[in-house]
Amino acid sequence: MKQHKGANSFISDRQTVVTIGTFDGVHAGHRTIIERLVNSASANNLDSVVLTFFPHPRMVLQKESGIELINTIEERKQLLEQTGIDHLVIHPFTHNFSRLTALEFVRDILVNRLKAKKIIIGYDHRFGRNRTADINDLRKFGEEFGFEVEEISQQDVEQVAVSSTKIRKALQEGRVERANMYLQHPFTLSGEIVKGRGIGKDLGYPTANLDVKEDYKLIPKNGVYVVQTRINGNKVFGMMNIGTNPTVGGKEKTIEAHFFDLDEDLYGKYLQIELLVRIRDEKKFESVEDLKIAMKQDQAFSTQYIKDNYA
Ligand SMILES: Cc1cc2nc3c(=O)[nH]c(=O)nc-3n(C[C@H](O)[C@H](O)[C@H](O)COP(=O)(O)O)c2cc1C
Numbered sequence: 001m002k003q004h005k006g007a008n009s010f011i012s013d014r015q016t017v018v019t020i021g022t023f024d025g026v027h028a029g030h031r032t033i034i035e036r037l038v039n040s041a042s043a044n045n046l047d048s049v050v051l052t053f054f055p056h057p058r059m060v061l062q063k064e065s066g067i068e069l070i071n072t073i074e075e076r077k078q079l080l081e082q083t084g085i086d087h088l089v090i091h092p093f094t095h096n097f098s099r100l101t102a103l104e105f106v107r108d109i110l111v112n113r114l115k116a117k118k119i120i121i122g123y124d125h126r127f128g129r130n131r132t133a134d135i136n137d138l139r140k141f142g143e144e145f146g147f148e149v150e151e152i153s154q155q156d157v158e159q160v161a162v163s164s165t166k167i168r169k170a171l172q173e174g175r176v177e178r179a180n181m182y183l184q185h186p187f188t189l190s191g192e193i194v195k196g197r198g199i200g201k202d203l204g205y206p207t208a209n210l211d212v213k214e215d216y217k218l219i220p221k222n223g224v225y226v227v228q229t230r231i232n233g234n235k236v237f238g239m240m241n242i243g244t245n246p247t248v249g250g251k252e253k254t255i256e257a258h259f260f261d262l263d264e265d266l267y268g269k270y271l272q273i274e275l276l277v278r279i280r281d282e283k284k285f286e287s288v289e290d291l292k293i294a295m296k297q298d299q300a301f302s303t304q305y306i307k308d309n310y311a
């Protein structure tokens with residue numbers, strides 16, 4: 001897969017089949033559409049192109065929308081990489097871009113830049129300044145500029161929307177097993193390991209504090225989770241707490257993980273941590289001793305879960 005930082009730097013020897021969308025989650029519904037794209041491209045000797053926008057239009061046009069996405073742009077790239085598309089174009093969505101008329105968008109971006117011979121698009125897709133144009137307009141442009149339009153049916157579009165909503169809701173409720181089932185891959189949190197308050201080691205459970213810098217990333221419900229990551233190429237399991245650490249007088253929300261059978265300085269490392277299952281709510285314990293007992297139980301739960309599911 002070739003990556004392009006915008007349509008202006010797109011290069012391809014062949015003409016293309018293009019689909020346009022956010023593809024947040026890159027879940028089963030998205031994969032069905034992308035499969036269609038890839039198959040259509042190979043059947044017609046064309047290159048397959050996913051055109052996606054970043055920042056998300058709502059992050060630019062409705063700054064206060066508080067949008068929460070399943071994937072950061074980095075995660076989205078990695079997931080799309082696995083689908084077998086030839087090109088991923090991440091076009092910067094700016095105010096200026098949003099002012100393009102439908103004609104300008106189709107002619108300048110899709111036809112002249114992306115060399116579109118075919119466009120696969122949802123039945124309800126709208127585009128151009130103020131989203132005035134629809135799929136019928138796109139078909140007319142197709143006759144003028146020589147490309148074909150393939151419609152994604154209402155049923156398929158709804159399936160995609162329902163899945164994204166279900167995944168976000170499951171994550172907000174802490175049901176990561178369910179979210180992972182819809183996603184068909186584990187939900188991840190990614191970021192750099194930063195210094196915390198240095199309490200973990202005293203508790204006997206050092207915890208790597210994850211700094212998720214993307215403010216639009218959906219963080220699942222506070223609580224304790226079984227997790228898995230890769231450290232220096234090795235698979236490592238652990239347990240993660242998302243919350244404010246009320247027992248030790250914390251206020252800020254933190255994301256921290258204790259990894260099993262590991263003793264290593266992780267500061268400055270970039271980790272992608274997969275959430276596997278939720279164990280319990282975060283609690284304010286009477287004492288640090290009670291917290292330690294709970295963490296020991298969390299470890300026992302995790303060990304059993306890993307044995308049952310990953311042995
Ligand atoms: C598996 C796990 C479960 C935790 N559960 C709780 C909890 O229920 N309540 C709480 O106040 N803190 C909980 N914590 C966080 C601890 O309060 C502890 O302060 C933290 O791990 C150390 O913070 P530090 O990185 O700033 O040193 C948990 C941590 C882990 C790793």
Ligand SMILES: Nc1ncnc2c1ncn2[C@@H]1O[C@H](COP(=O)(O)OP(=O)(O)O)[C@@H](O)[C@H]1O
Binds near residue numbers: 196259
């Ligand atoms: N098994 C482990 N799991 C998590 N972190 C570990 C582990 N072993 C060593 N560490 C290191 O210890 C640090 C956490 O120690 P801790 O006392 O909780 O300090 P901090 O408050 O800075 O997170 C981690 O960032 C990592 O560098």
